[in-house]
Amino acid sequence: MRKTGKHSASGEVGGKRSEALKRSLYSEITDRIIADLERGCVPWVKPWGSAKASLGLPKNAATGRGYSGINILILWGAVIEHGYAGQNWLTFRQALSLGGNVRKGEHGTTIVHADRFIPKNEKERAKAEDTEPQAVPFLKRFTVFNVAQCEGLPDELYSQPEPLPERHIIPHAEALVRKTGADIRIGGDRAFYTPSADFVQLPPQPAFFEQINYYRTCFHELGHWTGHPTRLARDLSGSFGTKAYAREELVAEITAAFTCSSLGIEPTVRHADYIASWLEVLREDNRAIFRAASLASKAADFLLAFQTDAETKMRKGIAA
Incomplete structure (x- = not known):
């Protein structure tokens, strides 16, 4: 004993x-x-x-x-x-x-x-x-x-592919968005995802001051889309201003960064004023960024899995 x-x-x-x-x-x-x-x-x-x-x-x-x-x-x-x-x-x-x-x-x-x-x-x-x-x-x-x-x-x-040039249409990004099968509705002046109706709303691409932001915003909203109960089942119930909302925005923002970077599109912050809400979440919980990054990796992998091997090779060839 x-x-x-x-x-x-x-x-x-x-x-x-x-x-x-x-x-x-x-x-x-x-x-x-x-x-x-x-x-x-x-x-x-x-x-x-x-x-x-x-x-x-x-x-x-x-x-x-x-x-x-x-x-x-x-x-x-x-x-x-x-x-x-x-x-x-x-x-x-x-x-x-x-x-x-x-x-x-x-x-x-x-x-x-x-x-x-x-x-x-x-x-x-x-x-x-x-x-x-x-x-x-x-x-x-x-x-x-x-x-x-x-x-x-x-x-x-030591060799690295050069970034893709900025342009109006990025074919492999368009192909990936299409292959997700997501219900994407173009129009209006706001970008958002509605979990209850499961659709993404985006302004027309020419409405963006820099048209490359259309793709950055699209993959942010598709990041939210991956959290639907029929996909990766994250908590999307948080209302604006809550910590649950800030945590999901952090996941979507990092998902967009991971996805864009993989596609050769320069990631960027969609709205700088999100930083304050992210800081509040991170200061309160020292594991929050680990969870957000892990969930974002899963979300980006979910999106990028829609690419075919042929498209992946084509993209790498374009970027080389």
């Missing part, structure tokens, strides 16, 4: 330590994004200042896998801060495995990985009670480096 009690105490201490570390990591990243927003810098729009980063979502240069959720915002923030030209990232060991190395003196960027584990005492409890063990969620830190911080890597890892 004493031995069991010892394991239980150890597990409790370890659990508290893990929870404290997790809270610290949530707070650290949330505080960083709050500081950016307070300066008027929004981490999911085109870099401000002199940075000339290419569009697109960050990915691991060794595996080709894209990052998701909060890690996209973290890595975009690093691209913006340091003016990196590309969105390719590697761990220290991956750089070595590809025949290159991280340059001396370079500092990496911390990203996170959410996982679960079953403590030893929980396994013992479950075995004794003949029940399923309960896993404990945790966040793990990883350090990655932009390929611009490395040398000796294969040349193709």
